[in-house]
Amino acid sequence: MKPHIHTPLTYNHSAKPFGFVNVSDKWSSIVDKQAKMTSDCDVVLHVSAMPYTGSMYIKSSLFVVPFAIIAACHTCAAIAAPQKSGKWIDLTHPFSEKTLYWPTAKSFTLEQEFHAHTDKGYFYAANRYSASEHGGTHIDSPIHFSEKGKTVDKLSLDQLSGDAIVIDVTRKAAANRDYQISVDDIKAFEAKYGRIPKDAIVLFRTGYAKRWPNAETYLGTSERGQDAVAKLHFPGLHPDAARWLVKNRTIKAVGLDTASIDYGQSKLFESHQVLMAKNIPAFENVASMDKLPPTGSYIAAFPMKIQGGTGAPLRIAAMVK
Numbered sequence: 001m002k003p004h005i006h007t008p009l010t011y012n013h014s015a016k017p018f019g020f021v022n023v024s025d026k027w028s029s030i031v032d033k034q035a036k037m038t039s040d041c042d043v044v045l046h047v048s049a050m051p052y053t054g055s056m057y058i059k060s061s062l063f064v065v066p067f068a069i070i071a072a073c074h075t076c077a078a079i080a081a082p083q084k085s086g087k088w089i090d091l092t093h094p095f096s097e098k099t100l101y102w103p104t105a106k107s108f109t110l111e112q113e114f115h116a117h118t119d120k121g122y123f124y125a126a127n128r129y130s131a132s133e134h135g136g137t138h139i140d141s142p143i144h145f146s147e148k149g150k151t152v153d154k155l156s157l158d159q160l161s162g163d164a165i166v167i168d169v170t171r172k173a174a175a176n177r178d179y180q181i182s183v184d185d186i187k188a189f190e191a192k193y194g195r196i197p198k199d200a201i202v203l204f205r206t207g208y209a210k211r212w213p214n215a216e217t218y219l220g221t222s223e224r225g226q227d228a229v230a231k232l233h234f235p236g237l238h239p240d241a242a243r244w245l246v247k248n249r250t251i252k253a254v255g256l257d258t259a260s261i262d263y264g265q266s267k268l269f270e271s272h273q274v275l276m277a278k279n280i281p282a283f284e285n286v287a288s289m290d291k292l293p294p295t296g297s298y299i300a301a302f303p304m305k306i307q308g309g310t311g312a313p314l315r316i317a318a319m320v321k
């Protein structure tokens with residue numbers, strides 16, 4: 001069995017299901033006893049999913065833990081440590097039947113495999129889940145729009161973690177649900193807070209996370225299927241701004257709080273094309289950016305390590321001083 005996490009609920013009827021185990025716990029202590037590292041420290045976790053009676057509620061897998069395991073592994077390359085003080089802010093929407101997916105994608109489903117006291121006297125619970133890669137809080141790996149781009153398992157943990165800046169366009173996005181974040185928005189941020197640092201993770205806050213999980217207000221339509229795609233209306237990053245970023249700044253990744261880095265009415269997904277041609281991944285449907293300062297937070301954004309994956313569910317969190 002590959003390394004995975006057991007939430008306390010797996011063997012304890014009254015314990016926390018996965019979505020309610022906090023980020024600090026995960027970072028420091030809850031590593032499955034079976035999570036043995038392979039000789040080259042290639043750690044893979046998957047969810048030992050758990051039931052939550054009522055809404056069948058699950059957060060994406062524990063992607064913070066492999067970071068901690070690797071940090072403790074003598075043979076692995078050193079990874080810069082996050083800031084030591086501060087608190088973790090979870091930027092991940094939970095995965096449930098309410099989770100929003102692209103109109104043509106398969107939504108998240110969770111099925112109960114077992115949830116009962118066994119005939120040996122102990123309690124045991126386990127579920128299985130399925131979904132498209134691109135839905136909920138997730139990563140677009142460069143191969144999503146670039147044939148030679150990296151698959152999700154090939155992105156280094158170093159690229160997926162680092163200092164973040166948050167460019168806030170909530171006012172403009174509230175006034176225009178087809179708003180595209182411009183070069184001027186980036187320059188206005190830099191005029192106020194300084195140049196985007198080398199190797200930054202650049203987050204764009206449109207304010208649309210507050211509308212989650214209402215498909216009508218978040219995506220522009222609650223319809224499903226191919227015909228619904230033309231009805232999508234939400235803000236994104238203008239292709240000119242994506243081109244400006246890759247030409248003028250060195251960044252690790254981008255993220256935003258809508259369903260796609262290109263706005264809802266995009267036909268060519270040019271911002272995806274521009275970023276992913278440079279092996280820059282995008283974090284989409286990011287939550288709770290209102291809790292982040294414009295500068296000074298540290299991001300850890302670790303997706304499920306799907307071999308050959310074009311994207312994956314993402315557990316993203318920020319350490320804020």
Ligand SMILES: [Zn+2]
Nearest residue numbers: 134139140311
């Ligand atoms: Zn995606």
